[in-house]
Amino acid sequence: MGGTIIMKQKILQVQGLRKHFGKHGSMTKALDGMTFDVLEGEFLGIMGKSGCGKTTLLNCIATALKPTEGKILLNGEDIGGFDDRRLAEYRGSRIGYLYQDFELLDNLTGRENITLPLAIHGKEEGIEADRLPELVDYLEIREVLDKFPSQMSGGEKQRVAAARALIPDPGIVIADEPTGALDTENARALMQKLNGLNREFGRTILMVTHDAGAASYCSRILFMKDGYIFHELRREFPQESQKDYYERILAAMAQLGGSADVF
Known part of the structure; x- marks a missing residue:
């Protein structure tokens, strides 16, 4: 008998997504028919030169922008049909968002920044008690819980931001240039943590x-x-190996008309 084939669930489906700005002769097609799926437990990357539509895509997924055409489905549900209550739930707990520039509140401690989504969306304190220690230990940020962002390094800020994105236990984490404001050492450390969250804990x-x-x-x-x-x-x-994959990525970037520093 053959082995069992396990079909992974499509967590996120982007179907024929278009986003146009302007009208008629001055129209810009920021998205021009995007279609792809994100599978459960996948670590999917999106690359492209500045201006190719990456940020517009993420803003549509985050519901900051409304698509001109097309659908975005989360676990089979069209988010374009969500009412205000369901949109708030979607933004607050069904997706987590990790920004390039951290987006921490300067007047809140690390702990308060991490738990802010729970406070805003009225989540039970039990979630914080159960999930916070695990995230803090995994991301190695226990020593900055009582510090303000001005007292943290860039790497610590981004790991705090990662904990904030993860604490509502979202189905998918959206990371927008998460290493863009970090030096090489901190960028590598963050990516190793994200990789572990994906490979060891099944985070999408x-x-x-x-x-x-x-x-x-x-x-x-x-x-x-x-x-x-x-x-x-x-x-x-x-x-x-990761090194061989990295070389293939560089080769693809060069072949597709861009070098690593302009992508």
């Missing part, structure tokens, strides 16, 4: 990045150009 992550090194932690990469997907890379587990 969708990450936009310019950085081939960060992208090498992804299991699959979509390359965007002019608002659509035009190339895809998959890491060949288990035989392909």
Whole structure:
């Protein structure tokens, strides 16, 4: 008898997504027919030159922008049909968002920044008690819980921000250039933590990045150009090393018309 094939669930489905700005002759097509799925437990990267539509895509997924056409489905539900209550639930607990520039509140401690989503959305204190210690220990930020952002390093700020994104236990984490404001050492440390969250804890992550090194932690990469997907890379587990995958990413970036510093 053959082995059982396990079909992974499609957590996020982007279907024919278009976003146009302006009218008629001055129209800009920021997204021009994006279609892709994010599978449960996947670490999916999206790469492309500045202006290709990556930020617009994330803003549509986060519901900061309304698409001109197309659908975004989370666990099969069209988020475009959500009422205000369900939108608040979606933003507050069903997706987590990790920003490039941390977006921590300066007047709150590390602990208060992490638990802010629970306070805003009226989550039970039990969630904080159960989940906070695990996240704090894994991300190695216990020593900054009582510090303000001005007292933290860039790496500590981004790990606090990661804990904030994860504490509501979202189905998917959206990471927007998470290493963009970090030096090489802190960028590598953060990516190792995100990789562990994905590989060891099954967290689903969708990450936009310019950085081939960060992208090498992804299991699959979509390359965007002019608002659509035009190339895809998959890491060949288990035989392909991260270094070999990184070299393949660099080769693809060069072949597709950009170098690592402009992607």
